[in-house]
Amino acid sequence: MIKVTYVASDGTKTDVEVHEGNSLMHAAVANGLDGIIGECGGSAMCATCHVYVDEAFADRLPPIDDMEEEMLECTASERRKTSRLSCQIEASSEIDGIVVSMPETQI
């Protein structure tokens, strides 16, 4: 288990314990957080699990592949330097304590 902090667009913080190997998208949805939708179930097909990753953790994540890159161009809220699809971020001890901010809207 690692700790992930999700920050809603109004600033509310929620800490969630996530099993290693699970995606940050699934953990948010399964725990009932409204800021992440994950409509396609984690196939990088819908861009509704967009998050901004805290800069301290951004370079510990695997690189963005071509599909994620194209989908990040299509997010409902603005893309920033730290934008990622949370379905492509797997919980691991490397990123224990990671903080991700959820955008105002996903659709």
Place this chain on the structure above:
Amino acid sequence: MSGGVVIVGAGQAGVQTAFSLRQAGYADAITLIHDEAVLPYQRPPLSKSFLKEQQDEEALAFRHRDVYDDHQISLLLEERVLQIDRPNKNIRLATGSHLAYDHLVLACGASNNRLSIPGAELPQVLDLRFLDEAITLRQALANAKRLIVIGGGFIGLEVAATANQLGLSVTVLEAADRLMARVVSPEISGYVLSRHSAEGIKVHLNAMATNIQENKEGQLTVSISSGEELSADFILVSVGVHPNTELAEEAGLETDDGILVDEFLTTSDPDISAVGDCARFPFAFDTSLIRLESVQNAVDQARCLAEKLTGNPTPFQAVPWFWSDQADVKLQIAGLTPTADQTHILGDLESGKFSVCCFNEGVFIGTESINSPADHMASRRILASNRTLSPTEAGKDGFTLKAFASGQ
């Protein structure tokens, strides 16, 4: 006591209805009825990642158990509805009790079509819709060497591609003259066929299975319409689905290959709505009555219904979209494209990254994309707007869907 909203079925549409109601501020009781013993779960991974990885079943659950409690959604597991008593606005459950409703939501889903050929009942002939079936299929994939998939649609091809990646010898039998004929253009069918063939999957088109026999060692022999015989250790049947309308029919609701609803997803009884795979609704883009089997349709209808039940009725008019992951082929479809009478290809088939723009009588009706998510997302935006895209415009040098969608 108020019965609140009772939702029959806890697939994608039912679960989304429950949570969208709470998000929209619905304050009365919500009861969600699920006929399986496990927490409601996502189905898309069952034909793909779940078969490959020793994925935890927990990772498929839409929500953890306590989240239902937190949202005051009463989740009944292993429970079935036997009858709807419309005059008294209650339902009778298999466990004997009755449950009152203010509004009833039918999110009953669909059931797999069966093969009606000799041998179809053998235990090595598998089906895939439920989690327990996916677990059986995963075990078969781990222990066997040869798989025959009957049916070359999304699910059949996703399983075929996964099995091929796992090292099995895979044969696909498709009754039509091309793959996924019901949902994509001949261009996409041809491309996907070439990709699967290049990966070593044997595809037989115009091939109907007519008989399945088992020998003493438990090996199967499938006879096909051409007269050929093929052997396999096990078979997956994926030959489409039919909507679960029995409950609605017995209650006297109007049905026609689906539970008939209006643009507000209301059935012929104003106190009953239907959403997801089981509902046949007026398509906002041409007013024909359609039924869609997709995650997007289930989710968007659930949201639309939740708005209606909290006092903000708006007609359902979401742009349909679909996807299928088949090994390294990511297929995405925006809009409904089977009626296309003209197509225009953007990109290049050789590169494995292209889109087929589809038109009907000169009107843009959607795009089928291979490994081109930006084209897919742009097409959804174009379809949702009132802008018209002509085949001539799409054929201009330097045209991109993304630039067009941004109004450039």
